[in-house]
Amino acid sequence: MTDTAHRSTGTEGVAGGVGLTALLVAAARAIETHRHDSLAQDVYAEHFVRAAPASAGWPVHLDQAADGDANPLWGRFARYFGLRTRVLDDFLLQSVHTGGARQVVLLGAGLDARAFRLDWPPGCVIFEIDQESVLAFKHEVLGGLSAVPKATRVPIPIDLRADWVGALANAGFDAAAPTAWLAEGLLFYLPITAETYLIDTVDRLSAGGSALAFEVKLEKDLLDYRDSPLYVSTNDQIGIDLLSLFDGEPRPDSAGDLRGKGWSTSVHTPFDFTRHHGRGPLPERNDALEGNRWVFANKPRP
Numbered sequence: 411m412t413d414t415a416h417r418s419t420g421t422e423g424v425a426g427g428v429g430l431t432a433l434l435v436a437a438a439r440a441i442e443t444h445r446h447d448s449l450a451q452d453v454y455a456e457h458f459v460r461a462a463p464a465s466a467g468w469p470v471h472l473d474q475a476a477d478g479d480a481n482p483l484w485g486r487f488a489r490y491f492g493l494r495t496r497v498l499d500d501f502l503l504q505s506v507h508t509g510g511a512r513q514v515v516l517l518g519a520g521l522d523a524r525a526f527r528l529d530w531p532p533g534c535v536i537f538e539i540d541q542e543s544v545l546a547f548k549h550e551v552l553g554g555l556s557a558v559p560k561a562t563r564v565p566i567p568i569d570l571r572a573d574w575v576g577a578l579a580n581a582g583f584d585a586a587a588p589t590a591w592l593a594e595g596l597l598f599y600l601p602i603t604a605e606t607y608l609i610d611t612v613d614r615l616s617a618g619g620s621a622l623a624f625e626v627k628l629e630k631d632l633l634d635y636r637d638s639p640l641y642v643s644t645n646d647q648i649g650i651d652l653l654s655l656f657d658g659e660p661r662p663d664s665a666g667d668l669r670g671k672g673w674s675t676s677v678h679t680p681f682d683f684t685r686h687h688g689r690g691p692l693p694e695r696n697d698a699l700e701g702n703r704w705v706f707a708n709k710p711r712p
């Protein structure tokens with residue numbers, strides 16, 4: 411993250427800086443929800459988009475977007491987020507229903523409404539970590555809808571560059587129980603030190619049987635794709651310059667670090683899941699998604 415973007419995250423919350431990206435993903439999920447061949451349903455997503463002045467005029471249905479599916483932002487990029495939502499829904503549900511985890515930690519939860527929309531087993535606890543202003547906005551919108559979570563939900567307003575471990579422990583997290591961790595659309599916004607700390611901490615707090623899914627970008631130089639339709643249209647249509655929000659430093663090899671700590675990992679392109687589901691983005695030229703990888707990691711039981 412550049413110094414400018416880094417400073418902006420704490421104060422502008424959901425209305426600016428990296429907080430605005432949570433609204434972008436919410437708009438994409440709203441559009442996905444209304445598709446006839448939807449991969450994921452999130453009835454809360456459009457309420458977040460409409461409630462924030464910064465996004466109130468954005469599309470929540472593909473019909474409202476100029477050029478529909480041919481719109482690089484609201485067509486292909488939104489479908490990417492829809493696919494990601496579905497794949498990570500499946501990861502979490504598998505972790506709790508088959509893997510035996512009873513606590514879930516959403517790192518950089520943003521406007522993720524999984525606590526409200528997925529079917530969790532009895533006794534499941536969902537911790538949501540994000541900036542205070544993002545979680546305050548989420549609380550206000552969900553409160554207005556009288557939304558009821560389907561598991562115990564514990565929001566933890568804290569910056570992931572600060573000591574979030576103490577906050578998680580104080581919120582009732584149990585390091586002796588298997589956990590399903592998720593860092594969806596998060597790590598490339600964090601400074602390297604914060605990503606390394608996050609991976610080390612997840613390992614340290616994970617009992618055997620825990621699982622982690624996260625998203626990384628492998629590009630050596632993110633600016634190689636500055637003219638890509640995704641980055642250009644996101645900036646032109648809604649004023650989010652993703653490249654200025656991403657941390658510009660070379661990324662650590664977090665999947666490799668986890669393997670070194672004894673975790674098993676599998677690394678996928680999003681396109682693998684497009685082919686599996688028969689819907690979603692496929693590779694194209696000058697593609698800002700080319701370096702995106704979805705990593706699934708499991709800590710063996712002793």
Ligand code: SAM
Nearest residue numbers: 429431432435518519520540541569570594595
């Ligand atoms: N995971 C959510 C999803 O996929 O819908 C949100 C993704 S959004 C692109 C990125 C989220 O990471 C935002 O909600 C932002 O506030 C959060 N985030 C970024 N940097 C953060 C930090 N240093 N501390 C806490 N949250 C952070």
